[in-house]
Amino acid sequence: MNPRYILYIHLVINDIILLTILTLIQLLSYIVLTLNVSLCILLVLLGMAANFNNPMTLAVMALECYIAVCYPLRHSQICTVKKTYIAIVFIWLISAIYLVPDLFVAWASEPLEFFRSHVVCRRANVLRLPYVREKDKVFDAVLLAIVWLTLFYAYVRIIFTAKAAAKDARKARNTVLLHSFQLLLSMLTYVYYAMFYGLLALFPNRARDIRYAITIFINIMPRLVSPLVYGLRDNSFRKYLKHHMFCIKPVQS
Template sequence: MNPRYILYIHLVINDIILLTMFTFIQVISYIVFTINTSLCIVSLMIAILANLNNPLTLAVMALECYIAICFPLRHTQICTVTKTYIVIGLIWMSSALSVLPDLFVALGTEDPEFFRSRLFCLRENIFRHPQLTTKRDISNIVCMVIIWLTLFYAYFNILFTAKAASKDANKARNTVLLHGFQLMLCMLIYVFQVTIEGLTYLFPKGVLTIRFTVAILIQVLPRLISPVVYGLRDKTFRRYLKRYLFCGANNQQQKL
């Protein structure tokens, strides 16, 4: 019933969705190399939506910290469970509005036979219209600028509004900084294709190995690190985690 933990769970769920789709695409591509175009589109759309949701969720989490510190008396009125679910719905809606034009352009410009063919599952191989690349770059830049401004706004308002000696204020500032670190990890996805192209140019015979290794380092590891770091530093989360871990261990010992 705590909006902060609802947002955190939403962040973790997005990571789970993204990693599931990523693993599916990578394994299928590594084993059979090409897959059905329609299946690739569905998998990519789900993965792209989850990937776009993460930075937006981090921005909302930073604003929640800002409200908790700068407006503590109004926090329970502003940050309610109902409003949190509405914000999550808006996050999904804005991500969908960002990626659906790509799908509509592909449906309108590609031959119907294209969607029954097989190809190597990459976003560039599906959404091939040249204007889509420009549109994607512009939307990514605008989105990242807005999110970074939100993080800076939250951080500096917490810094100057709250008392320096306040333990909660110090924790909130560190949390917003952690959101910035998580956002930088999310932004590694934008150098994914460039890194693969550069390494493939240097080592043309190891395309699959390069793609698999870079994907693990850039897409998987950041999403394994950030939720663990954010979750384990929270006292409430740690307390419940220990309780369930120890309860599970005690139950196993009792069965033995």
């Protein structure tokens, strides 16, 4: 019933969806090499939606920290469970508005035989329309600009509104900084192709191994940050973690 934990769980669920799809695609690429185009499109769109949801969730979590520190008396009224779920629905709606049109345009422009064929499962192979890359650049630039401005605004307001010595203020500032760090890690996906083609020029016969290594470094490693950062540094999570791992009964507050 805590909005902060609901947003954290939503962040982890998106990471689980993305990691599951990435792992499935990697395994299938080694086993069957190619996938049915229709199945590949479904996996790609779902994975991209989960990937896009994370920056927006980080922005909402930063705003929640800002409200908790700068407007503590109104926090329970502004950050309710219902409004948190509305924010999550709105996040998924933005991702759907961005991705679903690509599916309909592909259906309208590609021959029916294409959706029955098999390809190496990558977005460029199943969504081949030339406008997609340009649309991605515009959407990514707008999304990241809004998220970075939100994080910067929340951090600055926390600094100037709360007392520097206050424990809650220091924790909130550190949390927003961690949001920024995680966003930087998420932005590694934008250098995927630069790294891939750079390494491919050095090792032309190791394309699959290069793709696997870059996927681990860019897509999987940053997802380990959420449980470690938001879980272990939270008092409630630590309390129940000790209970389940070391059989230490949590103290009820």
